[in-house]
Amino acid sequence: MYFNEEFETLPRPALEALQLKRLQAVVERVYANVPFYKASFDKAGLRPADVRSLDDLQRFPFTTKQDMRDSYPYGLFAAPLEEVVRIHASSGTTGKPTVVGYTHKDIETWSELMARSFMAAGAHRGDIIHNAYGYGLFTGGLGAHYGAERLGASVIPISGGNTKRQIMIMQDFGSTVLTCTPSYSLFMAEEARAEGIDFKKLKLRVGIFGAEPWSEAMRGEIEAKLNLSAIDIYGLSEIMGPGVAIECIEAKKGLHIWEDHFIPEIIDPATGQRLPEGERGELVITTITKQGIPLIRYRTRDITSISYEPCVCGRTHARMSRMSGRSDDMLIIRGVNVFPSQIESILVGIEGVEPHYLLIVDRKDNLDTLEVHVEVDEGLFSDEIKMLQLLAKRIEKEIKDVLGITCTAKLVEPKSIQRSEGKAVRVIDKRRF
Amino acid sequence: MKVEQISIFIENKSGRLAEITRILGESGINIRALSLADTSDFGILRLIVNDVETANRVLKEKGFTVNKTEVVAVEVPDRPGGLGAILQTLDTEQINVEYMYAFVERCGGNAVIIFRFDETDKAIDVLKANNFSVLAGERLYSM
Numbered sequence: 015m016y017f018n019e020e021f022e023t024l025p026r027p028a029l030e031a032l033q034l035k036r037l038q039a040v041v042e043r044v045y046a047n048v049p050f051y052k053a054s055f056d057k058a059g060l061r062p063a064d065v066r067s068l069d070d071l072q073r074f075p076f077t078t079k080q081d082m083r084d085s086y087p088y089g090l091f092a093a094p095l096e097e098v099v100r101i102h103a104s105s106g107t108t109g110k111p112t113v114v115g116y117t118h119k120d121i122e123t124w125s126e127l128m129a130r131s132f133m134a135a136g137a138h139r140g141d142i143i144h145n146a147y148g149y150g151l152f153t154g155g156l157g158a159h160y161g162a163e164r165l166g167a168s169v170i171p172i173s174g175g176n177t178k179r180q181i182m183i184m185q186d187f188g189s190t191v192l193t194c195t196p197s198y199s200l201f202m203a204e205e206a207r208a209e210g211i212d213f214k215k216l217k218l219r220v221g222i223f224g225a226e227p228w229s230e231a232m233r234g235e236i237e238a239k240l241n242l243s244a245i246d247i248y249g250l251s252e253i254m255g256p257g258v259a260i261e262c263i264e265a266k267k268g269l270h271i272w273e274d275h276f277i278p279e280i281i282d283p284a285t286g287q288r289l290p291e292g293e294r295g296e297l298v299i300t301t302i303t304k305q306g307i308p309l310i311r312y313r314t315r316d317i318t319s320i321s322y323e324p325c326v327c328g329r330t331h332a333r334m335s336r337m338s339g340r341s342d343d344m345l346i347i348r349g350v351n352v353f354p355s356q357i358e359s360i361l362v363g364i365e366g367v368e369p370h371y372l373l374i375v376d377r378k379d380n381l382d383t384l385e386v387h388v389e390v391d392e393g394l395f396s397d398e399i400k401m402l403q404l405l406a407k408r409i410e411k412e413i414k415d416v417l418g419i420t421c422t423a424k425l426v427e428p429k430s431i432q433r434s435e436g437k438a439v440r441v442i443d444k445r446r447f
Numbered sequence: 448m449k450v451e452q453i454s455i456f457i458e459n460k461s462g463r464l465a466e467i468t469r470i471l472g473e474s475g476i477n478i479r480a481l482s483l484a485d486t487s488d489f490g491i492l493r494l495i496v497n498d499v500e501t502a503n504r505v506l507k508e509k510g511f512t513v514n515k516t517e518v519v520a521v522e523v524p525d526r527p528g529g530l531g532a533i534l535q536t537l538d539t540e541q542i543n544v545e546y547m548y549a550f551v552e553r554c555g556g557n558a559v560i561i562f563r564f565d566e567t568d569k570a571i572d573v574l575k576a577n578n579f580s581v582l583a584g585e586r587l588y589s590m
Contacts, residue, residue, distance in 0.1 A: 397454035397516045399484045
């Protein structure tokens with residue numbers, strides 16, 4: 015079942031012709047409207063007219079998250095603000111978020127791509143979509159919401175949290191499709207079991223899970239515990255939000271990237287050279303239809319591979335394999351992007367803290383946990399317990415205020431955090447994806 | 448009239464207390480009074496020793512976080528109500544006791560209690576004005 019059969023099954027030559035036409039248009043548009051791109055293309059000695067084939071894209075410079083931060087907040091916008099109808103943002107390492115703007119047409123495109131994604135996952139008109147992604151600056155909630163409406167399904171905009179209520183509503187409203195992070199789905203299953211509620215008696219049929227990495231083993235666990243078919247979805251706010259790519263329910267083998275709107279490439283993160291089909295490397299995406307903030311060769315930092323093999327579902331769009339890591343040190347904790355440097359700058363800001371710290375990420379009861387170990391030196395030490403407890407509370411509060419995640423601060427003796435040769439080990443991630 | 452106390456930060460893991468007492472013992476330091484305050488994650492060991500400087504130095508050399516704090520040693524009549532009278536006086540003068548612990552040895556017929564106050568100087572003045580005996584550091588270290 016397709017939402018937009020014509021475009022989802024476009025034969026490859028026609029798809030590539032469409033990509034080229036759209037690529038040429040977007041390169042021209044950013045060159046004319048975004049000073050950053052004019053400067054960057056000029057520096058590389060390139061003109062929009064140099065795009066004669068899809069292969070020419072390789073000659074263009076990358077856009078990075080740092081470029082977006084340097085352009086904070088609106089520097090990369092290609093459309094005037096009066097045409098921007100929505101603004102979303104993701105967290106950034108300096109405490110400043112990465113800002114993205116959507117024109118009315120961008121919202122329409124996003125809604126369609128999310129509707130396509132829902133359909134590919136096996137959802138359809140008449141479904142009751144229980145949307146437990148967070149609503150707000152984060153793109154998950156509203157992205158799935160608009161897509162569900164565009165699909166013609168009934169959407170329950172429940173957002174995250176308040177698990178008991180979520181379970182009650184799934185039971186009473188007869189939710190058939192669940193959208194949330196994979197870890198939250200398992201947390202719900204545990205809560206339901208504690209309440210004596212059997213997920214097998216709910217009407218849920220499909221779960222669409224993303225915003226954090228997960229494994230095939232976890233898929234098996236979710237499918238068994240929630241009694242539904244679990245589908246992996248991919249997206250990032252810089253490119254659009256959820257719905258950049260999704261698995262089809264027919265194959266569940268790789269995520270179709272909506273290639274009539276995005277051109278994917280895989281590069282060697284060290285050299286920047288494009289890698290051949292099937293090789294694992296960093297995903298780079300060029301948006302070819304976006305109006306608000308088109309990006310040329312955006313380095314996602316996500317590690318994956320791409321296959322162009324035909325799929326049993328009939329969609330002609332390339333598939334990326336499950337995300338298997340990051341080419342930078344970003345952590346995804348309960349769906350929130352966290353860079354160790356963000357924690358470091360928070361600790362430096364707390365007077366007297368010697369920022370020798372260690373982040374321990376784990377998964378307990380299916381929820382990510384973060385422990386921040388901070389060495390207590392003479393500048394921090396007090397002979398009063400309450401002062402040290404206040405210090406730990408302050409670290410926890412500032413991390414919550416800046417990053418929006420709950421952590422446990424643990425004060426440890428100086429030199430108890432292992433020093434390593436060269437690059438300091440700042441993170442121990444005990445989760446298995 | 449103040450007494451120097453050293454405090455050591457200790458993670459709650461086995462062998463740390465033994466390690467500290469071993470280091471002090473090997474350096475010829477005698478512990479006169481001690482208190483251990485603990486939470487689930489860490490503890491603070493507070494000590495009155497016969498040689499504050501050496502104790503401070505040897506523990507720092509071994510990588511411990513150590514600081515020195517001024518506390519007050521008060522002689523308390525060893526009879527019912529002895530401690531109560533002192534605390535009542537402090538309360539009347541609105542002096543807050545951050546923590547307190549007892550000295551190991553007695554001083555004549557009296558017990559000795561170590562106090563940490565929020566306002567150390569004011570506390571000493573109040574105690575003396577009310578005829579309580581505040582012990583000098585030198586006397587304690589050599590008791």
